[in-house]
Amino acid sequence: MSDILHILQQYWGYNRFRPLQEDIIRSVLEKKDTLGLMPTGGGKSITFQVPAMAIEGTCIVITPLISLMKDQVDGLRRLRIKATCIYSGMSRREIMTALDNCLYGNYKFLYVSPERLGTELFRSKLSAMQISLLVVDEAHCISQWGYDFRPSYLQIAQIRELIPDTPILALTATATNDVIKDIQKQLHFKKENVFRKSFNRPNLTYIVKKGENKVEQLIRILNRIQGSAIVYVRSRKKTKEICDQLTQNGISAAFYHAGLSTEIKNECQNKWKNNEYRVIVATNAFGMGIDKPDVRIVVHIDLPNAPEEYYQEAGRAGRDEKKAYAVTLYAKTDKAKLRKRIIDSFPERDFIKRVYEALCNHLQVAEGYGSGSSYDFNIDIFCKHFKLPILPTYHAIKILEQSHYIEYIEDPNMASRIMMTVPREGLYQIQESDTQTELLLQALLRSYTGLFADYVFINEEVLMQRSGLSHDDVYARLIFLSKRGILHYIPRKRIPMIYYSQRRIDAAQIVIPKEVYEIRKARMEHRINSILNYADSENICRTQILLNYFGEKTEECGTCDICIEKAKRTTKDNTFNHIEKDIRNIIGQQAMTLDDIIDNLAYPAKDIIDVLRFLCDEGYISNLNEHYRLN
Ligand code: ADP
Numbered sequence: 001m002s003d004i005l006h007i008l009q010q011y012w013g014y015n016r017f018r019p020l021q022e023d024i025i026r027s028v029l030e031k032k033d034t035l036g037l038m039p040t041g042g043g044k045s046i047t048f049q050v051p052a053m054a055i056e057g058t059c060i061v062i063t064p065l066i067s068l069m070k071d072q073v074d075g076l077r078r079l080r081i082k083a084t085c086i087y088s089g090m091s092r093r094e095i096m097t098a099l100d101n102c103l104y105g106n107y108k109f110l111y112v113s114p115e116r117l118g119t120e121l122f123r124s125k126l127s128a129m130q131i132s133l134l135v136v137d138e139a140h141c142i143s144q145w146g147y148d149f150r151p152s153y154l155q156i157a158q159i160r161e162l163i164p165d166t167p168i169l170a171l172t173a174t175a176t177n178d179v180i181k182d183i184q185k186q187l188h189f190k191k192e193n194v195f196r197k198s199f200n201r202p203n204l205t206y207i208v209k210k211g212e213n214k215v216e217q218l219i220r221i222l223n224r225i226q227g228s229a230i231v232y233v234r235s236r237k238k239t240k241e242i243c244d245q246l247t248q249n250g251i252s253a254a255f256y257h258a259g260l261s262t263e264i265k266n267e268c269q270n271k272w273k274n275n276e277y278r279v280i281v282a283t284n285a286f287g288m289g290i291d292k293p294d295v296r297i298v299v300h301i302d303l304p305n306a307p308e309e310y311y312q313e314a315g316r317a318g319r320d321e322k323k324a325y326a327v328t329l330y331a332k333t334d335k336a337k338l339r340k341r342i343i344d345s346f347p348e349r350d351f352i353k354r355v356y357e358a359l360c361n362h363l364q365v366a367e368g369y370g371s372g373s374s375y376d377f378n379i380d381i382f383c384k385h386f387k388l389p390i391l392p393t394y395h396a397i398k399i400l401e402q403s404h405y406i407e408y409i410e411d412p413n414m415a416s417r418i419m420m421t422v423p424r425e426g427l428y429q430i431q432e433s434d435t436q437t438e439l440l441l442q443a444l445l446r447s448y449t450g451l452f453a454d455y456v457f458i459n460e461e462v463l464m465q466r467s468g469l470s471h472d473d474v475y476a477r478l479i480f481l482s483k484r485g486i487l488h489y490i491p492r493k494r495i496p497m498i499y500y501s502q503r504r505i506d507a508a509q510i511v512i513p514k515e516v517y518e519i520r521k522a523r524m525e526h527r528i529n530s531i532l533n534y535a536d537s538e539n540i541c542r543t544q545i546l547l548n549y550f551g552e553k554t555e556e557c558g559t560c561d562i563c564i565e566k567a568k569r570t571t572k573d574n575t576f577n578h579i580e581k582d583i584r585n586i587i588g589q590q591a592m593t594l595d596d597i598i599d600n601l602a603y604p605a606k607d608i609i610d611v612l613r614f615l616c617d618e619g620y621i622s623n624l625n626e627h628y629r630l631n
């Protein structure tokens with residue numbers, strides 16, 4: 001045990017493990033298949049990174065989010081740990097380099113995006129590698145019952161067969177009991193083995209506010225509850241609109257969505273993290289991999305489609321365990337809006353086939369071809385060209401994805417990459433090199449390590465700052481060096497892609513199974529109903545509703561709006577009883593006027609009148625000549 005603590009301290013500089021981390025690591029080191037449930041920001045990465053450093057060989061990490069993959073690889077390299085990754089959109093040459101490094105270069109971590117698992121190249125190299133541990137991040141993606149099923153995750157089971165003795169570690173932040181069972185089944189766990197903490201977050205207060213003018217309410221709430229805040233909306237356009245309205249009302253805010261450039265996104269995120277902006281108004285693209293402990297309030301202007309998503313997003317408040325709020329603004333029309341999302345998400349089968357046909361033509365993929373290739377894809381241009389409605393088309397593509405025909409990689413968000421193609425000594429022999437090129441090379445070599453062994457993510461902005469060159473000069477010099485064969489430069493790319501999981505077939509042959517259509521639709525209905533149930537509740541504690549969804553029983557929280565309302569009602573009942581008793585006592589002795597009664601009792605006049613009226617109506621007291629007397 002002291003070994004793993006030593007590794008944690010030596011590489012990461014942390015003094016102790018967080019709850020569950022140690023249990024999960026120990027289980028993995030005992031070579032047991034393990035499922036760990038920890039909230040976002042709970043520290044899941046450490047649970048595989050530490051044991052991987054303690055065992056010989058390479059740790060394979062399967063994760064669907066390319067941008068997070070890049071962050072993790074960068075992070076490990078900064079700790080001088082050898083790590084690399086492969087994902088769709090990389091050239092064959094890059095993939096070969098990455099795989100060879102794992103085979104011969106003592107690499108400790110190989111991050112893989114799930115759709116690459118099926119490729120022959122990957123599989124053939126895998127059997128030759130020494131694999132220490134197979135990690136499945138975002139493991140709920142393997143379950144068709146979950147809220148974010150990804151068909152490519154099913155290939156993990158086949159990978160597992162190639163390395164039967166390697167233990168598996170599955171990690172996720174949210175899963176219902178059904179999904180927890182299913183993950184272990186799909187991943188062929190040798191024995192059920194789950195580590196989890198309660199989903200309860202006692203410092204987090206859930207509130208639903210009903211009302212039509214959400215922005216007004218939002219401003220009022222943000223003025224009352226101080227501190228860092230996240231506001232979630234469903235559309236990119238709304239992020240900016242609401243941000244503007246907050247700014248106009250003197251609340252410092254920024255907006256964030258997946259359509260912004262990486263630079264702007266990073267800037268927003270960092271300034272918000274450093275409290276230069278107080279509020280960030282964002283779509284659900286915001287929050288993954290973000291680790292800010294002192295968020296005081298998360299407001300949902302629009303509800304997500306699933307309690308799982310709500311719980312994750314709301315749970316970004318109060319990671320520091322101090323009091324925090326999760327507020328939902330809920331209008332009368334919201335129910336119909338959420339129900340409509342179900343209809344939009346499941347267009348007719350014929351329409352889906354038509355989209356497939358159009359897509360193949362658009363990408364110029366002939367029948368029988370395309371398997372394993374990826375193509376740049378702009379859905380706006382596609383829809384315009386074929387006069388297709390955007391929302392149903394988007395969902396048709398998602399259904400084709402679920403049916404294993406294609407994959408749609410929406411936000412590849414790939415940074416630029418560079419690998420040196422001459423040995424270090426070779427650099428000194430570059431002839432005819434000008435000052436600019438020299439400045440650039442210096443900046444490059446000072447800023448990044450590992451350039452001679454592997455493709456390294458670089459940032460042109462950083463090179464600009466460190467070399468003092470303009471953006472265009474940096475770019476021109478990199479292209480120049482690339483052409484001269486000194487380095488290989490792959491400029492960044494943010495264009496979405498379509499990946500063909502299998503060759504193009506005749507659209508008439510497309511099969512959309514019941515599991516992908518009817519069953520998924522029913523599940524979506526169930527989730528939408530559950531989230532509506534949460535927002536609509538009139539008398540069940542919000543925490544109880546949420547936790548019950550995850551199969552957990554708990555006491556009433558005492559802090560949500562429902563519990564507070566209930567408490568108020570009981571105090572009111574108690575006061576009523578007291579007033580009644582006191583009234584009976586004083587007019588038991590003599591008939592009294594209303595003014596006398598009010599003067600003699602230490603309660604607000606209004607409450608006394610309410611009780612008197614009740615007692616008269618019920619016939620306990622009567623009123624003769626303005627005098628009250630007991631009957
Ligand atoms: P998750 O994947 O569960 O969302 P991460 O693995 O990204 O969370 O970790 C979230 C943050 O917590 C990171 O900044 C990480 O460095 C930090 N962290 C993890 N474990 C510890 C620890 N034992 N002590 C201190 N900080 C930790």
Ligand code: MG
Pocket residue numbers: 044045137
């Ligand atoms: Mg993580």
